[in-house]
Amino acid sequence: MMLELKNLNVYYGAIHALKSLNVNIDKGEIVTLIGANGAGKSTTLKTISGLLKPRTGEVIFDGKSIYNLSAPEIVKKGIVHVPEGRRIFSTMSVLENLEMGAFTKNNKTEIAEDIEKAYTYFPILKERREQLAGTLSGGEQQMLAIARGLMSRPKLILLDEPSMGLAPIIVNEIFNIIKTINKSGTTVLLVEQNANMALKIADRAYIIRTGEIELEGKAKDLLKDESVRKAYLEG
Amino acid sequence: MEQIIQQLINGVSLGSIYALIALGYTMVYGILSLINFAHGEIYMIGAFVGYALTTFLGLGFIPSLLISMLVCSILGMIIEKIAYKPMRNSTRIAILITAISVSLFLQYTMVYFVGPETRTFPQVLESQRLNLFNGNVILDTKNIYIFLITVILMITLQFVVKKTKVGKAMRAVSLDKDAAELMGINVNKIISYTFAMGSALAGAAGVLVGIYYNTINPLMGAGPGLKAFVAAVLGGIGLIPGAVFGGFFLGITETLVSAFGGSVYKDAVAFAILIVILLVKPTGLLGKNLKEKV
Numbered sequence: 001m002m003l004e005l006k007n008l009n010v011y012y013g014a015i016h017a018l019k020s021l022n023v024n025i026d027k028g029e030i031v032t033l034i035g036a037n038g039a040g041k042s043t044t045l046k047t048i049s050g051l052l053k054p055r056t057g058e059v060i061f062d063g064k065s066i067y068n069l070s071a072p073e074i075v076k077k078g079i080v081h082v083p084e085g086r087r088i089f090s091t092m093s094v095l096e097n098l099e100m101g102a103f104t105k106n107n108k109t110e111i112a113e114d115i116e117k118a119y120t121y122f123p124i125l126k127e128r129r130e131q132l133a134g135t136l137s138g139g140e141q142q143m144l145a146i147a148r149g150l151m152s153r154p155k156l157i158l159l160d161e162p163s164m165g166l167a168p169i170i171v172n173e174i175f176n177i178i179k180t181i182n183k184s185g186t187t188v189l190l191v192e193q194n195a196n197m198a199l200k201i202a203d204r205a206y207i208i209r210t211g212e213i214e215l216e217g218k219a220k221d222l223l224k225d226e227s228v229r230k231a232y233l234e235g
Numbered sequence: 236m237e238q239i240i241q242q243l244i245n246g247v248s249l250g251s252i253y254a255l256i257a258l259g260y261t262m263v264y265g266i267l268s269l270i271n272f273a274h275g276e277i278y279m280i281g282a283f284v285g286y287a288l289t290t291f292l293g294l295g296f297i298p299s300l301l302i303s304m305l306v307c308s309i310l311g312m313i314i315e316k317i318a319y320k321p322m323r324n325s326t327r328i329a330i331l332i333t334a335i336s337v338s339l340f341l342q343y344t345m346v347y348f349v350g351p352e353t354r355t356f357p358q359v360l361e362s363q364r365l366n367l368f369n370g371n372v373i374l375d376t377k378n379i380y381i382f383l384i385t386v387i388l389m390i391t392l393q394f395v396v397k398k399t400k401v402g403k404a405m406r407a408v409s410l411d412k413d414a415a416e417l418m419g420i421n422v423n424k425i426i427s428y429t430f431a432m433g434s435a436l437a438g439a440a441g442v443l444v445g446i447y448y449n450t451i452n453p454l455m456g457a458g459p460g461l462k463a464f465v466a467a468v469l470g471g472i473g474l475i476p477g478a479v480f481g482g483f484f485l486g487i488t489e490t491l492v493s494a495f496g497g498s499v500y501k502d503a504v505a506f507a508i509l510i511v512i513l514l515v516k517p518t519g520l521l522g523k524n525l526k527e528k529v
Contacts, residue, residue: 072416076419092410096403100420101418
């Protein structure tokens with residue numbers, strides 16, 4: 001098992017945001033976490049990446065407990081979190097954003113290779129490399145956010161709502177790239193409100209509701225599940 | 236005409252000093268949204284370190300300048316660690332009060348140790364007077380040194396911020412701390428470096444002012460500190476070019492106002508400009524309102 005969340009309890013002050021959460025991810029999988037607004041999806045990702053600390057419970061990555069490490073140390077361990085809303089550095093160039101993604105790396109030739117690799121995933125970023133990131137379109141910013149995340153050569157990438165606010169055609173493109181990234185060996189934890197799309201590319205899925213896992217299973221099965229269809233896929 | 240040129244020369248020297256101090260204000264503000272009111276005191280301590288090195292150790296100008304910058308950068312990091320870091324998540328008013336307390340603490344600690352009296356800064360720079368326009372305009376070599384050193388420091392700063400990994404990380408942290416952490420950037424370290432760099436520039440300004448005006452005292456930081464703050468806001472706080480522009484603009488304005496009989500009012504003019512700018516363009520003269528894409 002690559003990542004294991006064990007009985008995770010996370011609070012925002014008095015609010016109990018995650019209630020005894022258990023999630024497992026195997027190497028090479030795409031796992032999606034689906035749920036409504038405020039269900040605790042982003043909280044889960046922030047707890048994994050070290051922005052939030054659990055009150056009780058464990059985050060185990062590659063067999064080692066990581067919940068007490070700082071966010072930068074967790075990046076060094078091989079987990080990268082592409083946050084909701086892209087959060088690119090708007091007044092820095094596309095290239096500088098990618099360089100920041102490689103902050104934990106020191107080997108200049110490897111960084112240069114990774115930048116080239118990012119450009120093959122997202123050719124538009126090569127064209128725009130000197131442009132300020134804030135001037136990119138929403139879809140391009142999302143591509144940059146993912147590319148920037150990949151610069152740290154993660155074993156596990158956490159993607160928070162990559163489809164948010166994007167046109168359907170761009171969403172398709174982004175999801176195709178997520179599949180490609182996964183095929184080239186990176187494990188993916190995908191948080192989405194677009195449950196339909198997420199279930200189509202994922203191997204397994206967890207459905208989270210008010211901080212608790214309501215349902216888990218193979219993505220294929222959940223896509224057909226009557227209650228899931230009613231709650232998350234239709235309307 | 237000659238008088239205007241003379242005043243421009245003086246204004247550029249004064250402006251250099253304001254600009255160097257303003258840079259520290261603006262860098263710290265950019266990264267923490269904190270007005271570091273103790274910054275003027277770092278400049279004062281820079282002047283005293285320079286004074287001690289030249290008077291008691293007999294060091295020359297350049298070594299004194301560099302050591303003073305180093306001492307100030309360490310001081311800046313210590314202040315950040317002790318006074319501001321524990322307050323990071325407090326309300327802005329609490330942090331502001333802390334900053335003012337640190338400022339007063341440093342002022343009166345210095346008064347306690349060195350006494351309140353004004354001291355004469357030794358003449359470590361050969362000063363030669365060049366007479367221009369038949370002697371109607373005097374260009375002191377000190378003016379040239381101050382301007383040159385300011386320009387060199389600014390170019391170095393610009394290089395660090397634009398080209399080095401640490402500089403880029405500083406910009407990233409100032410734009411979005413959480414996102415920077417998610418990239419593996421150690422935000423606390425970067426904040427520490429920012430204080431170090433800003434304080435080093437203030438230390439340099441302290442030594443330069445000692446050389447320019449020849450006198451220093453423990454309360455000398457309050458006035459120029461406030462003026463440099465005005466300069467930073469005037470140019471657009473958080474923006475490095477804004478601080479440079481604001482510093483020179485304020486320095487030149489002040490000397491011109493003094494030259495035309497208004498020396499009593501020069502501070503009033505500086506703050507009047509601040510009020511007008513805040514009313515008309517709160518983001519500062521070089522500030523932009525960047526719209527964020529959602």
